[in-house]
Amino acid sequence: MSVQYAPAPPLAILFELTHRCPLQCPYCSNPLELDQVRDELSTDEWRRVIGEAARLGVLQVHFSGGEPTVRRDLVDLIAHARQSGLYSNLITSGVAIDRTRFADLVAAGLDHAQLSFQDSRADSAERIGNYAGAQAKKLAFAGWVRELGLPLTVNIIVNRHNIERIDDMIDLAVGLNAARVEIAHVQYYGWALKNRAALMPTLADLQQATVRVEEARERLRGRIVIDYVVPDYYARVPKACMGGWGRQFLNVTPSGRVLPCHAAETISELSFDSVRDKSLAAIWATSSAFEKFRGTDWMPEPCQSCAQREVDWGGCRCQALAIAGAAGATDPACALSPMHGEMRALAEAASNLPSPPFLYRRRTTAAVAAS
Numbered sequence: 001m002s003v004q005y006a007p008a009p010p011l012a013i014l015f016e017l018t019h020r021c022p023l024q025c026p027y028c029s030n031p032l033e034l035d036q037v038r039d040e041l042s043t044d045e046w047r048r049v050i051g052e053a054a055r056l057g058v059l060q061v062h063f064s065g066g067e068p069t070v071r072r073d074l075v076d077l078i079a080h081a082r083q084s085g086l087y088s089n090l091i092t093s094g095v096a097i098d099r100t101r102f103a104d105l106v107a108a109g110l111d112h113a114q115l116s117f118q119d120s121r122a123d124s125a126e127r128i129g130n131y132a133g134a135q136a137k138k139l140a141f142a143g144w145v146r147e148l149g150l151p152l153t154v155n156i157i158v159n160r161h162n163i164e165r166i167d168d169m170i171d172l173a174v175g176l177n178a179a180r181v182e183i184a185h186v187q188y189y190g191w192a193l194k195n196r197a198a199l200m201p202t203l204a205d206l207q208q209a210t211v212r213v214e215e216a217r218e219r220l221r222g223r224i225v226i227d228y229v230v231p232d233y234y235a236r237v238p239k240a241c242m243g244g245w246g247r248q249f250l251n252v253t254p255s256g257r258v259l260p261c262h263a264a265e266t267i268s269e270l271s272f273d274s275v276r277d278k279s280l281a282a283i284w285a286t287s288s289a290f291e292k293f294r295g296t297d298w299m300p301e302p303c304q305s306c307a308q309r310e311v312d313w314g315g316c317r318c319q320a321l322a323i324a325g326a327a328g329a330t331d332p333a334c335a336l337s338p339m340h341g342e343m344r345a346l347a348e349a350a351s352n353l354p355s356p357p358f359l360y361r362r363r364t365t366a367a368v369a370a371s
Contacts, residue, residue, distance in 0.1 A: 007246060007284060007294065009057025014064055014251040014262060015046070017074070021066040021361075022095050024130040025118065027157060027192040027199060028361035030066060031265045035254040043073040045276070047080045049252060052280040054084035062114075064091040066254070069101070075108045082109025089114055091155075094141030095134050102141070106148045113145045114153040114182075120168040124161060130360050142176040154178040158185045158209065159199040160355060166212045174224055181224060183213060185231040189263050189318045194359050200350040206234050233347035236340075237308070238315025238331040245317060246290035250280075258283045260290050263318040267327045293317050298328060302336045 119125035122135035154173035173181035315331025
């Protein structure tokens with residue numbers, strides 16, 4: 001029996017303030033077509049959207065990018081989030097900000113910082129991000145977070161080039177006094193799909209890493225929270241992507257388009273409304289893009305009859321498109337999908353070949369520096 005889902009207020013909103021970023025990560029989660037600086041929402045537009053988010057019932061706002069700290073109005077936006085009663089989190093690479101400006105963010109009301117690392121080893125981390133000196137800047141940023149009394153989450157993206165250092169990466173987070181470490185394997189859509197052969201670990205390496213994570217969870221229980229996300233290609237059950245399509249989360253792009261998840265623009269059949277044309281509340285309640293895969297009525301078999309349909313909410317639509325060729329198909333991460341074996345075969349074929357060179361996500365220095 002299908003269920004039509006009436007949306008409750010979203011729990012969180014991700015503001016992609018800009019697609020500018022000093023790093024050139026081969027698994028960049030930004031869309032293939034980056035928003036240009038000239039198209040970014042203005043300070044006043046972002047302030048209006050922050051107020052709309054608060055009135056909609058959002059509890060948490062995540063300031064992200066690209067690299068959000070290249071926006072010169074970030075202090076003002078964080079202050080407005082605090083005035084609006086929102087808990088604010090900064091998601092950053094830590095390489096484009098100094099201590100004085102970070103202290104200004106904290107004084108404005110920033111509640112939490114989430115810092116990404118490409119590896120525990122500096123040479124590998126800087127090769128992955130293609131940014132010399134990044135590791136020292138990240139470590140300095142983590143020190144400022146600790147010094148100024150904010151909680152810290154360390155985010156580590158796992159791939160075949162750093163997976164053997166799972167223990168070291170967890171130890172890095174512990175040494176930085178992080179409250180939480182998110183160990184997330186690369187998910188292969190968008191730009192990461194272009195680098196699948198360069199990034200995919202072997203199943204054996206994944207299994208060993210998973211054992212090490214579970215051992216660390218037991219060893220560090222009560223000291224740090226360890227979140228762990230495996231690559232969909234090796235999964236047998238789909239994850240409830242973003243808590244379910246259009247159920248708990250929305251994403252605003254630099255130019256104002258509102259998405260159910262940060263990768264949703266890979267689904268070209270969908271049309272995404274803009275906060276320049278409609279209110280956030282109207283988009284959340286009635287947008288055709290949000291309604292498309294919300295609830296369970298859209299699901300094909302075997303999803304429609306599955307007891308897990310209101311647990312995983314059909315899994316990842318972007319992954320279904322990338323592997324099965326249709327966003328409405330059963331997520332290939334599910335063992336019941338007819339494409340599950342093909343997905344596993346793609347992973348094994350990619351991981352067992354020598355890694356090709358990275359196809360870096362490049363953007364000109366001028367574009368990154370522009371305001």
